[in-house]
Amino acid sequence: MAGEKDITKVQELVYEIKVEQVMCRDVIVVSPHNLMSELRELLRDKRISGVPVVEDGRLVGLVSIEDFITCLSEGKMKRRVEECMSRNVKCLYGNEALVSAVEQFDRLGYGRFPVVDRESGRLVGVVTKGDIVRGLLKRMEVDYHAEEIHRYRASHIFEDIIADKTTLIFQYRVVGKDFERAGETSSGLRKTLRRMGIPPTIVRRVAIATYEAEMNIVVFTEGGEITARVTPVEIRVEAVDRGPGIPDIEKAMQPGYSTAPDWVRDLGFGAGMGLNNIQKCADTMHLESTVGEGTRLEIGLHLNGREKHGTAHHR
């Protein structure tokens, strides 16, 4: 478990970002004078678990799906919303820090909170756990895809934040033979890690090792992927390409050994494959390569300083 001094940028951001910066402003609301029966389609079509009740812009209550079911089972669908809604609605203020929202979600177990303006009491939005996670990731300028969020389960990341630990995954595609764009991946990863509050000396080692790996993919292959996984105890970077593979890893590990073409050497690169430097920067290094198939390099850096070891072998 991370101690106080290990507070990451994610945790810093939950103090810095306000609820109104991540909430959804486009909210479906009902009037207290609507009939309960009118809510039926709304709840079904929009698949929402509760609707804020608003009169003259001010939040006056909330109809949850439970309230609705109660009315339905008691045959009170002709009643007005104001007779059935919950009046003591727990809501958040727009200018509250995310950290208090996180606490409320954790304590009350709700899926969403209405957000009101502290002075006027007007409803300004609704915030869900997903909104908070998205807001945090966006702030870290992480290139996320809806698909990725889904894959790594937004709620999972969310729980990690509360549980004082984060596992974030960043994935980048590296284009082969594109010398101009080479380094964009390493640069993006470097910025993200700095934002997360990882110590600069470690970020520098990750950036240099990743850059060397990225240059190898650009120079020697048709392209590949670089994936970084960040946990509170370590950073793992995996670089995978689709060939041509390294025929003799032992030789490739020698400083200065390279099969780089002249155009690469003239650009100041390829005076070696950089594998030594990667090993020097990382705490652990594993290299597998099959000629004709591709190469997979995985490096790890401890965030709390431990000994180095590594292997390189053929599959």
Add this chain to the structure above:
Amino acid sequence: MVLRTIVEKLGLQVKSGGSGLDREVTGAYASDLLSDVLANAKKGDLLISLQIHPNVVAVASLKELAGVVVVGGRQPEEETLRKAEEEEIPLLTSALPAFPLAGKLYKLIAEC
């Protein structure tokens, strides 16, 4: 200034091509890119470089350079040593990186 004096004053290791140590050094050129050396180094220059590939000797010979100092503690390849002996190009090494070696040589040349 003769190359031998520079070797002594800067504590360089003579790796190969020692027969050319009495050559006059008229200037110096620092570069790690052989295409750049080929284009811009002048006759009589002492080359300061990280290059250990045999081609560095070929370029030095072609441009009639006074010799090559391989910096940063790098050791020239076998083939490079052989070629330097053959072409009578003094091949020297220094543990210093290019910056301070260039600095010391610059001062040395300026003093005389």
Add this chain to the structure above:
Amino acid sequence: MTLQDVVRILDCQVVASEANLNSTVASGCGCDLMSDVLTFAKPGSLLLTGLCNIQAIRTAEMSDIKMLCFVRAKQPTQKMISLARKTGITVLTTSLPLFEACGRLYANGLTGIYGR
């Protein structure tokens, strides 16, 4: 030595991030091979190089090198200049060759990365 001193000693043009000219230069590093810069250079160094392409800026960025001087009157492209600005790297150019540039700075008291 500050970057302002470097500009004076090498008669440089400042092409990017001129706001940082008061920064102190910790050491000098003269190198054209980026693989070597990535292996040996230290943060806080001034990188002097004849290699003028976008990867020189990238290499500086990765190595936490905040100052770079292109020698032999090499002119960086607009793309390189904007990348340097974005990453907060000061870029200078001098018409001097690498040897003279290193020599003059060394003669004025700037040491190499190992303090010699």
